[in-house]
Amino acid sequence: MxxxxxxxxxxxxxxxxxxxxxxxxxxxxxxxxxxxxxxxxxxxxxxxxxxxxxxxxxxxxxxxxxxxxxxxxxxxxxxxxxxxxxxxxxxxxxxxxxxxxxxxxxxxxxxxxxxxxxxxxxxxxxxxxxxxxxxxxxxxxxxxxxxxxxxxxxxxxxxxxxxxxxxxxxxxxxxxxxxxVEECPGFLVNRVLFPYMNEALWALQEKKAGPAEIDAKVVEFGMPMGPLALFDMTGIDICAHVVNFLYEEYGPRFEPSPLLKVMVEEGFLGQKSGAGFFVHDKANPVKKGEAKPVNPELDRLIEKANKLAECGKAQRDFEAERVILPMFNEAVYALQEGVVKACDVDVAMKYGCGLKRGLLSLASDKGLADCLAQLESYHGDLGERFRPAWLMKKLVRAGVKDFSTSKKEAVCVN
Ligand SMILES: NC(=O)c1ccc[n+]([C@@H]2O[C@H](COP(=O)([O-])OP(=O)(O)OC[C@H]3O[C@@H](n4cnc5c(N)ncnc54)[C@H](O)[C@@H]3O)[C@@H](O)[C@H]2O)c1
Structure with a gap:
């Protein structure tokens, strides 16, 4: 019609x-x-x-x-x-x-x-x-x-x-x-994006990197915007609502960082409230090329969040993979459930989130076996948020190196 x-x-x-x-x-x-x-x-x-x-x-x-x-x-x-x-x-x-x-x-x-x-x-x-x-x-x-x-x-x-x-x-x-996209909580883009956003907060709680460094490393990796700038732009209260909903539906992989709760309780909601992870002063907007000022209250807010829940410690310094891998892992969970075809994941993340390269292509560059090894290492350090999807293990065991080989059809499940 x-x-x-x-x-x-x-x-x-x-x-x-x-x-x-x-x-x-x-x-x-x-x-x-x-x-x-x-x-x-x-x-x-x-x-x-x-x-x-x-x-x-x-x-x-x-x-x-x-x-x-x-x-x-x-x-x-x-x-x-x-x-x-x-x-x-x-x-x-x-x-x-x-x-x-x-x-x-x-x-x-x-x-x-x-x-x-x-x-x-x-x-x-x-x-x-x-x-x-x-x-x-x-x-x-x-x-x-x-x-x-x-x-x-x-x-x-x-x-x-x-x-x-x-x-x-x-x-x-x-x-x-x-x-x-087959019906599932968060559909595809939000389901895959929020493990990335949430993990940036857990990393911030560890204090190995500040918000500007986390965002810069992630942008360097190929994301159009850092996760903390994205929180501020979207509204931290709206993001908290989405993460809580996904946690209710999917369980421990989506355990919300307590920093979200603290930020919302104290009214630091991002651009709309004048401050979130960064300060947004409409009267003194940041000039192009200048660094955004970090919220001077952030250290205190992190201390408060750390009293609410144990954040764990990664063995390594902050690297972009810490937040990219949970996003990739969630996309593989969606693939194994038949929610979406492998060939559509890259299209969705490119056009829905502005990724310069598709998510599966980024993971393929790194190599599936490497992605799995790094996820397993984070899983050991930080627990359930990093539990690898079994489909990833299956592909690695089968010798599939990336999603661009002919075996890609094997994961085009619907
Ligand atoms: N804002 C976003 O970023 C976004 C993105 C994707 C999807 N959505 C979804 O799109 C929908 C709308 O979101 P929005 O941001 O435009 O909200 P909005 O608050 O800007 O607009 C909603 C409009 O719906 C009207 N409305 C309420 N009940 C109605 C009725 N019975 N009949 C006709 N109109 C009615 C309201 O008066 C209001 O003008 C929601 O389901 C939201 O979850 C929002």
Missing amino acids: KIEKAAVIGAGAMGSGIAQVLSQAGIQVVLKDVKDEFVERGLSNIKRMYDSRVKREALTADEAERLFKNIKGTTSFEDIGSPDIVIEAALEEIEVKLEIFKELDKICPSHTLLATNTSALSVSEIASATKRADKVLGMHFFNPAQTMPLVEVIPGVETAKETVETAMALVKELGKEPVH
């Missing part, structure tokens, strides 16, 4: 971005929120984005006006009409989403696909609110949706193959990269 008409539920940060991306592809969009002022705010954000594209000469004023007119705002479900797809980007609360999907199922024609942009809720549970679970799926856009190229496409238990195919084709038509 070719998507010509769409509706987006929720005109916040994600909903307005998704509506804009759809309108740019020439798709007619109805954008719904609960209050006129929220719809207006969403529409004016989209207008501002279009204006800035005109300013940058990426579009003419006429083109921008024509594309912007593809979007109509509303507060009423009745105005949605008969879309080919609805993408829901309302609040991240299961009751809100169940209510919305129940209503959409009632008012939309039988051919309409229903997608949710949930970050972490169960797609299958959301689908259970409808009588068309075969036509419900997750479409996880990244923030900002206008520019981030990746969309994780997540079928629920009952989603039909054609539904997934239509969503994958739509994502390509929007000029983005779709990756098919």
